[in-house]
Amino acid sequence: MKSLINKFKKNKLLKFLANTELGFLLRNSLQVYPQSFKTPKKKYPISISDCFLWRTDKNYQTKFKYADLLNLFYKIENSWVEFHFYSKNNKLIKIRKIENLDLFNELVIDSKFFNNLEDYGVFYIYHFSMNSKIMEEDNVLVNRCYLGYSQNNNLFSFVHGNVYAKYTSILSNKKIEHNMMKMSFLMNENYAIQKYFDGFDQTELVFINPSSKTLKFKIEGQKYMLKAGCCRIIEIKQPVISILSNCRLLRPTVFSYKNRYLDVHHS
């Protein structure tokens, strides 16, 4: 088997095929060199965004803290960011461009930000600059950022970015792509959350589909489907949670409640 794999690795055509979309699907389905995501290789500098959850439902506000990565790491001034906000059903609802960035910045997302919309959804951040002189072709920036969630105007509970999702050119001249996360034909990926969910009044898991394919998953005996870019909040009841899915890196965000207090973290 080992020699077969070595032969496979040396064959350029097979190596090429193994790294196509279909190749990843097959590898993940057969569990042969499975891969969660693939860093894009392009001939231009790239800004990758995680898929970030925004919440304005149930009297929530979301605070997003982000760095001016181009200034911090490359001393490039006058860069800007663009936020693309989507509904929970992946409908684009707002684009916000922010210039004159500080080294570290924040954006508060409340219901007023969306014309009194009380709901939840996904957003992405992209860094752009016209200054390409010190950006080498293969530079890839990933903004992991920090998200705070506050309910009823209480203290924001912070959590860092969770999973890579979309990318585009920093030079602002290419389309947005979202094929980083690699999936499987089969529901053969297990993800058990390493937390004992006992003693809480309520626990919600927030699932976002970071891929360009349909996400299928099963939790507490219930099957769910999420189309590309969509998200869903699911309340769980059991103290130990294991998720079966067709995604190698399906890590929901956890909201645990007890009395009037809230804890948000990644699983």
Place this chain on the structure above:
Amino acid sequence: MQHFFFGIKNELLNSEIQIPLFQNRKFKSENLQLYKCFPEKNKWIIEKISQRKINDYFFILKEEDISNKDIFFLADNDLEKKFNNKILENYRDFTIRANLKIYLRHGGFSSYQSDYPYSMINKLGTILSPVSSLCNSQAEKNYIIIRNIFEKPIEEKFKAYLINYNKKKIEKEYDLQTNFTNILELDKELIKPEIFIVTEKYIGIPMFVSLKNKFISFEHTLPPHEYIFSKNVFKIVTKLKKEMNEIINK
């Protein structure tokens, strides 16, 4: 790879650690023993923890089990016989994270999935982390928590600095200790975009805590190299760290 765990304790904050006996991708409970370890007179002291397994899946350590010196890890049952008290080792390839929760008595709680990987315990270096990303100038109190675990059982002092990157000056200096959970209180006026926490010589996990009206926020920051996926990532990050070190040493 071996993963180590730690807790947090001061006059306000207490912690609880939930250590799983299963891996994320393999939901099968392993027959492993939980150990506690701490440095004393240049030796690692090891103790078996037998009373804290709550079911097949978890050990749960409560505040009375935790001090800022202790580290915890899972390994095979017979580890004590072959334990080297001069150096921590990779005892068991078992990749897990524990839920580290901090809480206030009669108040809120906050947690994250924490670990201190074996790959970090033999490294020297510099922590570089922005302060404003996770601190809150509207909060009543803000803490920066720096946990170091070093492979040798040393209790050595080292420094952390709050650096003003725009003014190129040190705003504040702290004394830290190796193999310890260091809890630093942060002045509100130093919560600004240009302020960074920087350590000298030893690395660790930087975590940030804010408190207001008995609510807590608790999260760790990501290291700078996680923001760049390029072959020159370490060159770029080293350049930034060098700038910070020049401010410290000028």
